[in-house]
Amino acid sequence: MADDAQDRHLPASARKLQKARTEGQVARSRDLGHLAAMGAGGALLIAFAPQLTAWLARLIEQGLRFDAATLARPGAMSERLGAAALGMLLAVLPFGAAIALISAAASVLAGGWNFTLKALEPKFAKFNPLTGIGHLFSAQALIGTLKSCLLALVLGTIGVLYLRSELPRFATLLREPLPAALATTGTLLEGGLGLLLLALAAFALVDVPLQRQLLLRRLRMSVEEVKKESKDAEGNTQVKGKIKAKMRELANRRMIAAVPQADLVVMNPTHFAVALKYDEATMGAPRVVAKGADLMAFRIRDAAKGAQVPVLQAPPLARALYAHAEVDREIPAALFGAVAQVLAWVYQLRAAVAAGRPLATPAPEVFVPPGLDPAEAGGAE
Numbered sequence: 116m117a118d119d120a121q122d123r124h125l126p127a128s129a130r131k132l133q134k135a136r137t138e139g140q141v142a143r144s145r146d147l148g149h150l151a152a153m154g155a156g157g158a159l160l161i162a163f164a165p166q167l168t169a170w171l172a173r174l175i176e177q178g179l180r181f182d183a184a185t186l187a188r189p190g191a192m193s194e195r196l197g198a199a200a201l202g203m204l205l206a207v208l209p210f211g212a213a214i215a216l217i218s219a220a221a222s223v224l225a226g227g228w229n230f231t232l233k234a235l236e237p238k239f240a241k242f243n244p245l246t247g248i249g250h251l252f253s254a255q256a257l258i259g260t261l262k263s264c265l266l267a268l269v270l271g272t273i274g275v276l277y278l279r280s281e282l283p284r285f286a287t288l289l290r291e292p293l294p295a296a297l298a299t300t301g302t303l304l305e306g307g308l309g310l311l312l313l314a315l316a317a318f319a320l321v322d323v324p325l326q327r328q329l330l331l332r333r334l335r336m337s338v339e340e341v342k343k344e345s346k347d348a349e350g351n352t353q354v355k356g357k358i359k360a361k362m363r364e365l366a367n368r369r370m371i372a373a374v375p376q377a378d379l380v381v382m383n384p385t386h387f388a389v390a391l392k393y394d395e396a397t398m399g400a401p402r403v404v405a406k407g408a409d410l411m412a413f414r415i416r417d418a419a420k421g422a423q424v425p426v427l428q429a430p431p432l433a434r435a436l437y438a439h440a441e442v443d444r445e446i447p448a449a450l451f452g453a454v455a456q457v458l459a460w461v462y463q464l465r466a467a468v469a470a471g472r473p474l475a476t477p478a479p480e481v482f483v484p485p486g487l488d489p490a491e492a493g494g495a496e
Contacts, residue, residue, distance in 0.1 A: 122338070122339075123335040123336055123337050123340075124335060124337075125335060125336045125337065125338065125340075125341055126331065126335060126336070127331060127334035127335060127336055128336065128341070128344060130344060131334055131336060131340075131344065132334065135330075135334055140330065140333075140334070141330070142323075142326040142329075142330045143222055143326060144221075144222075144319060144322045144323045144326050145322070146262075146266070146315060146318040146319040146321075146322040146323075147221050147222070147224070147322065147323055148218045148221050148222055149315055149319075150221070150312065150315040150316055150318075150319045151217050151218050151220070151221035152214050152217065152218045153308065153311065153312060153315060154217075154312055154315075155213060155217040155218070156210065156214050157305070157308045157309075157312065159210055159213060159214075160210075160301075160304075161301075161305060164301050167206070168294070168298065168301070170202075170206065172293060172294060174199060174202060174203075175293070177195075177199075258325075258329070262318075262322070266314075266315075266318055269314050269318075270311055270314055270315075273307075273310050273311060274307065274311070277306070277307045277310055278307075281303055281306070281307075284299065284303060285303065287299075288300060366442075367407070367411060367414075370390075370404070370405035370406070370407070370411075370415070370442060371405065371414055371415065371418050373390070373404040373405050374390050374404065374405050374415055374418040374419050374422065374424065375418065375419075375421075375422035375424065376392060376404065377390035377391060377392045377404050377405070377419065378391060378392050378393055378401075378424070378425075378458065378461055379391050379424065379425050379426075379427060379457060379458065379461045380415060380416060380419040380424055380425070380426045380427070381427050381432050381433045381436060381457060382412065382416060382426055382427065382428055382429070382430075382433050383412075383428075383430040383433040383434055383437075384428055384430070386408055386409060386412060386433075386434075387406070387407070387408050387412055387433045387434055387436075387437040388405075388406065388407055388408075388411075388413075388415040388416055388433065389403055389405070389406040389433055389436040389437055389440065390403070390404045390405040390406065390415055390419065390424070391403060391404070391436075391446070391454065391458070392404050393458060398445070399445065400445040400446060400448075400451060401445065401446050401454050401458065402443065402444065402445050402446070403436065403440045403441065403442050403443070403444060403445075403446060404442070404443070405442065406436065406437055406440070406442060408437065425461050425464055427457055427460070427461075427478055428478075429457065429478075429481045430490075431481065431483040431488045431490070432450070432453050432454070432457065432481045432483055434488050434489050434490055435450060435453075435483050435487040435488050435489075436450065436454075438487070438489045439487060447487075449484050449487060450483070450487065452482070452484075453481045453482060453483055453484075456479045456481055456482075457478075457479060459479075460478060460479050
């Protein structure tokens with residue numbers, strides 16, 4: 116199959132990574148969550164150890180206190196159990212809420228904040244037993260199983276060795292008064308918890324980058340997927356070509372419609388045409404209202420002749436304007452002098468036509484500054 120995992124050797128694109136996040140696929144480390152939960156629980160127990168010890172002592176004292184009147188009431192035992200359970204619940208709930216919040220924060224730290232409901236959508240493909248068997252024997256499942264077994268082995272070994280080393284101290288607890296026994300028990304639990312947290316921290320340091328690499332490996336793409344994504348992102352080539360052609364046609368129509376308002380059209384006889392307009396009251400410099408090459412140049416020329424706009428054959432200036440000037444923009448400052456020459460000739464031509472006499476002054480020989488005519492560098496003529 117072309118979509119087989121063996122063909123997925125290209126890294127996931129930013130678009131696929133973002134799509135995976137919207138579907139709930141982010142790197143999460145269980146070891147980091149376990150470390151945060153146990154660390155937060157241990158820190159809270161140590162911080163509130165005096166209060167908890169006093170509260171536990173009172174709870175045991177109240178549970179062991181009874182008299183003849185209490186024994187005479189059948190419901191006394193259930194009432195006392197209910198009160199003890201309520202007291203235990205009030206003590207445990209704040210600890211549980213704090214540990215849950217810290218665990219959630221650790222999860223966000225590993226993979227970032229991500230809220231989506233797509234992960235809850237039913238996927239009937241997961242009910243396929245063949246697919247489930249394939250997931251059981253996948254590389255990710257194998258790595259997770261080996262990591263869990265190793266973690267259990269390490270934590271179990273630490274626990275056994277710690278209990279063996281502290282077994283004499285645990286044995287002496289039976290001979291100590293209750294407050295002293297509780298204090299000693301807290302100290303022993305604190306030492307064992309510290310060792311377990313060190314082991315979990317070591318696993319978390321390895322698991323956080325490992326989960327990110329496994330996620331990137333799972334999201335790798337094949338060549339066909341990259342091509343399809345690129346095609347989807349850029350859109351259908353034919354549709355885009357039609358849109359661009361339509362936009363060019365609309366732009367050309369706007370330019371042709373602006374030619375009758377031009378003062379002059381400068382042409383290279385066979386390649387380029389540029390229509391210029393200048394109004395002293397509203398413009399700081401002459402502006403290009405239309406320009407084109409080849410067929411578009413002839414359309415501009417025909418529109419100019421139809422509107423009786425002068426057409427001047429000045430190939431160097433036409434090439435320079437086409438190369439360096441933009442439509443609806445003022446001409447470059449380097450071409451001010453050359454354009455001023457041809458505009459002066461146009462104004463003389465208009466005055467002669469208005470007076471009913473021929474223009475005695477021939478069309479000027481336009482000088483274009485060096486470096487502006489593309490033909491000088493062997494370009495199109």
